[in-house]
Amino acid sequence: MEFSFPPHRIAVNVPDHATLLAEVEARMRRREGFALATINLDHLVKLRHDPAFRIIYAAQDLVVADGNPIVWLSRLARRPVALVPGSDMVEPLALAAQRAGVPVALVGTTGAALSAAAGVLRARVPGLAIAAQIAPPMGFDPQGAEARRILETLAASGAGLTLIALGAPKQEAFAALGREVAPQMGFASIGAGLDFLAGTQARAPGWVRALALEWLWRMLSSPRRLFMRYLRCGLILPGQMLAAWRLR
Template identity: 70%
Template sequence: MEFSFPPHRIAVNMPDSGALLAEVRRRFRAQEGFALATINLDHLVKLSRDPDFRRVYAAQDLVCADGNPIVWLSKLAGKPVSLVPGSDMVVPLASLAAREEVPVALMGSTDEALSEAGAALEERVPGLRIVSRIAPP
């Protein structure tokens, strides 16, 4: 499933959560970095209007469908993908990082929110190693 915003094309290249986790595991083991985007209807609107957002989005390595409208559009296009909400993937990705002994950095709105989120993740995911919490100004 692709969306065109000349000169950029955004492809949903992670068709389901299993494919996403397998690719992230492969990259962890190969010590390769990645950038993950979870495309939704709000992002489609921003992509159509904001050239900087398009440029950054086009640089993402992994893109999954984070909204039913994206899933519905993929079916209409004959290239169906499954719903993979980013919020539902936080714990599975953190668990994978813990199993693979890959350190994690959290980025969020405030130091307090990151501290609470980090504590909750560490309690839920044994062995998770959070090495940085970044709250941009």
């Protein structure tokens, strides 16, 4: 499944959960870096209006479908992919790193949330090494001098995988820079995944996610912040559906 933003084409090039884990574990064993992005409708809105974000997204090595609308569009295009939410991938990615024998680093959110998330990961993934925990300051430029210093610290820590919880587009921008500064490291953009793990943010109940209504649950939980975001997402759907139909 792919989305066209001339001159770039953004492809969902990893079809499912199992393929993703096999690929990232193999890369970590070879000490071969990667940047993993989890595309959703909000990303499509940003890609439509932000040329810099298109360049950043084109630099991502692995892209999965993070959102039911992306899955539905892929089926419409007859290029089906499975739902692989970034928030659900934190523990499986950490387990893959532990099997590959590489330490993990955590970047983003707050110091307290990182400490709590690290504790949960160590309990759930015995033997996992967490080499660094870094919460960038407010106003952090993900491609500026401070970002380069953080990436140099990560490279020196021995980490083979960095889980980035900065939100889009910062996390993808940081990962793209990371591919230049620390080319042997894997970078996974996982949004609020560390906050969910730490318990500093509440995720929608399982039955809400099963009904594909997590977006509604989130919007009702924070309507002033999220209403316009989801409205913009809804407005691009007809055009994306037409584009998917043309891919058939």
